[in-house]
Amino acid sequence: MAVRGLLLYSAFALAFVGIGVLSYDRPTARGSYFVSLPETFDSTSPQQVHISLVGNDKMRISWITEDQTPSTVQYGTSPGKYESSATGNSSSYKYLLYKSGEIHDVVIGPLKPNTVYYYLCGVGSAPEYSFKTPPAQFPINFAVVGDLGQTEWTNSTLQHMAKSNYDMLLLPGDLSYADTVQSLWDSFGRMVEPLASQMPWMVTQGNHEVEKIPIIHSHSFTSYNARWHMPFEESGSGSNLFYSFEVAGVHVIMLGSYTDFDPSSAQYKWLQSDLQKVDRVKTPWLVVLIHAPWYNSNTAHQGERESIDMKAAMEELLYEARVDLVFAGHVHAYERFARVYKEQANNCGPVHITIGDGGNREGLANDYIDPQPKISVFREASFGHGQFEVVNATYARWAWHRNDDNESVMADSVWLTSLASDPT
Numbered sequence: 513m514a515v516r517g518l519l520l521y522s523a524f525a526l527a528f529v530g531i532g533v534l535s536y537d538r539p540t541a542r543g544s545y546f547v548s549l550p551e552t553f554d555s556t557s558p559q560q561v562h563i564s565l566v567g568n569d570k571m572r573i574s575w576i577t578e579d580q581t582p583s584t585v586q587y588g589t590s591p592g593k594y595e596s597s598a599t600g601n602s603s604s605y606k607y608l609l610y611k612s613g614e615i616h617d618v619v620i621g622p623l624k625p626n627t628v629y630y631y632l633c634g635v636g637s638a639p640e641y642s643f644k645t646p647p648a649q650f651p652i653n654f655a656v657v658g659d660l661g662q663t664e665w666t667n668s669t670l671q672h673m674a675k676s677n678y679d680m681l682l683l684p685g686d687l688s689y690a691d692t693v694q695s696l697w698d699s700f701g702r703m704v705e706p707l708a709s710q711m712p713w714m715v716t717q718g719n720h721e722v723e724k725i726p727i728i729h730s731h732s733f734t735s736y737n738a739r740w741h742m743p744f745e746e747s748g749s750g751s752n753l754f755y756s757f758e759v760a761g762v763h764v765i766m767l768g769s770y771t772d773f774d775p776s777s778a779q780y781k782w783l784q785s786d787l788q789k790v791d792r793v794k795t796p797w798l799v800v801l802i803h804a805p806w807y808n809s810n811t812a813h814q815g816e817r818e819s820i821d822m823k824a825a826m827e828e829l830l831y832e833a834r835v836d837l838v839f840a841g842h843v844h845a846y847e848r849f850a851r852v853y854k855e856q857a858n859n860c861g862p863v864h865i866t867i868g869d870g871g872n873r874e875g876l877a878n879d880y881i882d883p884q885p886k887i888s889v890f891r892e893a894s895f896g897h898g899q900f901e902v903v904n905a906t907y908a909r910w911a912w913h914r915n916d917d918n919e920s921v922m923a924d925s926v927w928l929t930s931l932a933s934d935p936t
C-alpha cells in the first residue's frame with residue numbers, strides 16, 4: 513500500500529506558473545474500491561445504514577438485511593439505553609437477475625435538535641450506531657459533494673468530511689456509479705455507512721442513477737428510489753426525484769435533472785408552489801441542488817439538454833425567488849461563479865457552484881474553455897468537497913477543500929450575504 517501510495521503521489525506536484533498564479537498538477541483517477549460483506553455478518557445483520565432528515569424533527573433510518581427481519585429501530589440518548597422504538601416497513605426490488613436484500617425504512621422521532629442519539633437497526637441487534645440531529649437554529653455546517661463513486665479518492669473525500677464535524681451532507685447526484693451492476697450499490701452502501709449512519713445524507717439523483725436499459729429494464733431510478741428514499745411526501749412532491757426540506761433557517765430544494773422540467777411538468781409546478789411557500793424570515797437562506805450544471809466553463813458536458821433546457825425553463829423561477837446558491841455536480845471538477853442570471857453577473861442572482869469532484873472512477877475533467885469567462889471566479893479540476901457554513905441569517909462561508917496528497921486543503925473560500933438580507 514505504501515509503495516503504491518508513493519508511486520501515485522510521486523505524480524503530484526505543485527508549480528508556480530506566471531506571477532503569483534498557482535497552477536496545480538492534478539492527480540489521476542484512482543482504482544475502484546469494492547467493499548465486501550464482512551465474514552462475521554449473517555443474513556440478518558444490518559448493513560448499508562444511512563439516515564436522512566424527515567420534517568423538522570424526525571429521521572429516516574435505512575438499512576439492508578439479506579433476509580427478512582423486523583423493521584424496528586430502538587433508540588435513545590444514552591449508549592445502550594433505548595427508551596424509544598419505531599417500526600416501519602421493508603421492500604426489495606429486482607433488476608435483471610439481481611434481487612436486492614430487504615431494504616428497511618423506519619422513521620423515528622420526534623427528536624431533540626443538536627442531540628446525539630444511539631440506535632439499533634432491529635430489535636436487540638448489533639452494532640449500536642449513533643448520530644447527531646442537526647441544530648434547530650444557526651449556525652449549521654453542511655458538507656456538499658457530488659459524483660462520489662467508490663474509489664480510493666472517494667474514500668479520501670469521505671475521510672476528510674468525517675473529520676470536520678458536519679451537521680449534514682448535501683449531494684447533487686451521481687452516488688455509486690453502479691451503472692446497472694447492482695452489487696456496486698451494495699458496496700457503495702457499505703462504503704458510506706460510517707459517515708451516512710452518523711449524519712443525514714440528503715441527496716438528489718444524477719445520470720448514473722437512471723439505470724434504464726431499453727426493453728430489458730424499462731424503469732428509471734429503480735435502485736436509487738428503493739435505496740435512497742428522500743422526504744418528498746413531506747414537501748408535497750409526488751416524486752422521490754424532487755423535494756425540499758428546511759433545517760436551521762435554510763430551505764433546501766432538490767431538483768431532478770433527469771426527469772421532466774418543462775413548464776407543464778409536475779416538477780416545474782411543484783417548484784413553483786414550493787418557492788411560493790418559502791418564508792425568508794423563517795428560512796433566510798434558499799439553496800437549490802441540481803445535477804447537470806447550468807453554468808459551466810469546463811469543456812466537459814457542454815450542450816446537454818439537462819443543462820441548457822432546464823436552465824431555460826427554470827432559471828427565472830429561481831431568480832425571482834432570490835435563490836442564494838445553486839449547487840451542481842456532473843462535471844468532475846470544482847468551479848465557482850459570481851452571482852449570475854442569464855449569463856450576466858447579477859447581484860440578485862444565485863451563486864452557481866459545481867462540486868462534482870467527489871472522487872469517482874471516471875477521473876477529472878481537466879480541460880477548460882479559454883479564456884475564463886468573467887463570471888467564473890474560481891475553477892480547478894481536483895478532487896475534494898465543499899463546506900457551506902451558515903453562520904447566521906445574513907452571513908455564510910463557502911469553502912472548497914481539495915484532496916491534496918490525502919490532506920484536506922482549503923483552496924477557495926468566500927463569504928456570502930443572503931439575498932434575504934441584501935435584496936438589492
Ligand SMILES: [Fe+2]
Binds near residue numbers: 686803841
Ligand atoms: Fe453525472
